[in-house]
Amino acid sequence: MKQSIDELFSLQGKQVLVTGGSRGLGLQMAEVLGDAGATVFLTARSAEDLEQAAAALNARGIITDWEAGDASNPADINRVCAAALMRLGHVDILVNNAGASWGAPAEDYPLEAWDKVMNLNVRSVFLFSQYLAKHSMIPRKQGRIINLASIKGLMGNAEHDDIIAYNASKAAVINMTRALAGEWGEHGITVNALAPGWFPSKMTQGMIQFRGYEKMASRAPLRRLGDDEDLKGATLLFASRAGKHITGQVLAVDGGVSAVGD
Amino acid sequence: MELFDLTGRVAIVTGSSRGIGRAIAERLAEHGARVVISSRKAEACASVADELNTRHGPGTALAVPANISNKADLVALVERSRAEFGRISILICNAASNPYYGPMLGISDEAFRKVLENNVIANHWLVQLVAPEMCAARDGSIVLVSSIGGMLGSATIGAYCLSKAADMQLARNLAVEFGPHNVRVNCIAPGIIRTEFSRALWEDPAVEERVTGLCPLRRLGEPDEVAGIAVMLASRAGQYITGQTLVVDGGDTIV
Numbered sequence: 001m002k003q004s005i006d007e008l009f010s011l012q013g014k015q016v017l018v019t020g021g022s023r024g025l026g027l028q029m030a031e032v033l034g035d036a037g038a039t040v041f042l043t044a045r046s047a048e049d050l051e052q053a054a055a056a057l058n059a060r061g062i063i064t065d066w067e068a069g070d071a072s073n074p075a076d077i078n079r080v081c082a083a084a085l086m087r088l089g090h091v092d093i094l095v096n097n098a099g100a101s102w103g104a105p106a107e108d109y110p111l112e113a114w115d116k117v118m119n120l121n122v123r124s125v126f127l128f129s130q131y132l133a134k135h136s137m138i139p140r141k142q143g144r145i146i147n148l149a150s151i152k153g154l155m156g157n158a159e160h161d162d163i164i165a166y167n168a169s170k171a172a173v174i175n176m177t178r179a180l181a182g183e184w185g186e187h188g189i190t191v192n193a194l195a196p197g198w199f200p201s202k203m204t205q206g207m208i209q210f211r212g213y214e215k216m217a218s219r220a221p222l223r224r225l226g227d228d229e230d231l232k233g234a235t236l237l238f239a240s241r242a243g244k245h246i247t248g249q250v251l252a253v254d255g256g257v258s259a260v261g262d
Numbered sequence: 263m264e265l266f267d268l269t270g271r272v273a274i275v276t277g278s279s280r281g282i283g284r285a286i287a288e289r290l291a292e293h294g295a296r297v298v299i300s301s302r303k304a305e306a307c308a309s310v311a312d313e314l315n316t317r318h319g320p321g322t323a324l325a326v327p328a329n330i331s332n333k334a335d336l337v338a339l340v341e342r343s344r345a346e347f348g349r350i351s352i353l354i355c356n357a358a359s360n361p362y363y364g365p366m367l368g369i370s371d372e373a374f375r376k377v378l379e380n381n382v383i384a385n386h387w388l389v390q391l392v393a394p395e396m397c398a399a400r401d402g403s404i405v406l407v408s409s410i411g412g413m414l415g416s417a418t419i420g421a422y423c424l425s426k427a428a429d430m431q432l433a434r435n436l437a438v439e440f441g442p443h444n445v446r447v448n449c450i451a452p453g454i455i456r457t458e459f460s461r462a463l464w465e466d467p468a469v470e471e472r473v474t475g476l477c478p479l480r481r482l483g484e485p486d487e488v489a490g491i492a493v494m495l496a497s498r499a500g501q502y503i504t505g506q507t508l509v510v511d512g513g514d515t516i517v
Binding site for chain 2: 008009032035036178181182183184185186188190197220221222223226227229230231232233234236237240241242243244245246247248249251252253254255256258259260261
């Protein structure tokens with residue numbers, strides 16, 4: 001590998017916190033950030049899952065630490081962020097990936113489900129960003145925040161997905177990304193969002209089984225769903241020197257689904 | 263990092279003797295690609311190609327001058343690139359022009375046609391020349407360098423902005439058309455980047471300060487800050503991204 005390649009996409013010496021980092025897209029992003037040289041700090045609800053994920057990342061040669069916490073609980077967010085700063089000293093890159101969904105027709109959508117989805121997908125993104133910006137990124141005049149939105153935050157649903165809170169929450173994440181980018185740009189912090197299309201994960205497995213992989217893949221110009229590597233390039237772009245003039249943006253990584261008109 | 267490796271890949275970059283195009287060509291070459299340097303000026307192209315060949319070894323870069331408004335030039339550009347380097351799997355349409363400054367009410371038909379032809383139709387010609395081969399090989403990445411001008415209204419460079427909006431739509435159309443053949447098409451939309459093209463906006467520090475005062479990152483972009491995006495889109499790192507426009511403007515368009 002040439003030295004210059006290291007330079008443009010390298011995260012040597014950087015420290016990242018990934019929420020919902022024990023599996024799925026969060027783990028995929030932790031992998032690429034760690035592979036690029038960053039020290040990784042994971043958080044998720046289950047200590048057991050975190051221990052497994054950390055072991056897998058350590059086996060790749062990535063220095064990994066973790067702290068369990070429920071991101072829908074503000075006290076837990078404070079505790080996890082404090083633990084990360086105590087053990088790492090500072091955080092350069094925050095990946096707000098933790099999220100959840102709930103399926104029900106909008107007219108019958110339970111209030112508890114709405115609150116659960118919004119508190120995790122929107123409020124936790126804000127609280128993690130607020131804590132780490134205030135206590136680490138703003139004082140150090142640098143930082144990168146990457147929010148996991150979704151193409152479901154860009155459009156409604158042609159079929160009966162029945163995920164009104166998820167749609168609303170991801171649209172909120174997208175405009176929160178722009179607003180935070182506008183507000184914190186002067187502190188040298190960039191804030192961007194990734195909008196994945198359909199990726200097989202614990203959250204989407206039911207939907208993929210119900211609709212069928214082939215049928216869903218046929219809706220994407222690239223004729224497949226996302227895989228365990230597809231989110232890595234865009235993640236590293238937003239996290240590395242290569243992306244330092246990009247802020248407030250949302251990039252769909254969806255095989256072209258969001259570009260199709262017919 | 264293997265995800266961004268372009269070893270053995272062949273890239274044509276138009277408008278690459280200076281500015282953003284040159285920065286893209288340099289970074290593609292650094293990541294292992296063989297790059298074709300093209301612009302109207304033969305000497306300038308040769309000098310960039312020489313520099314890259316010195317830096318990365320002979321056979322890294324080839325200079326093929328071409329005027330994008332001349333279809334025969336573009337045919338020759340593609341044929342020569344193929345003859346020297348083999349199959350083309352990366353096309354970066356970066357060359358563009360802006361021959362008119364003033365209101366739409368005053369633009370001549372000739373100037374309007376020129377803008378559309380250089381900034382949109384020429385891209386389409388190049389795509390027609392390289393895409394069949396990419397589709398047959400099921401391997402290709404096309405990047406159109408658009409502009410944030412294509413997302414906002416303008417009272418002074420309206421035709422240019424219109425052409426840049428057309429590039430974003432061209433990328434979406436082609437992404438849908440070529441996606442089943444595993445050929446991806448995306449746009450990069452830079453904001454104000456410190457190049458010759460934007461000289462009037464940064465030559466005078468007072469003007470630069472006014473231009474960057476409301477920009478979230480409080481500064482202009484540098485050509486190299488566009489280049490990494492092209493590397494990502496051209497490589498395996500961008501393999502599931504198509505039909506998208508990625509804005510790189512320090513946040514100018516989101517406030």
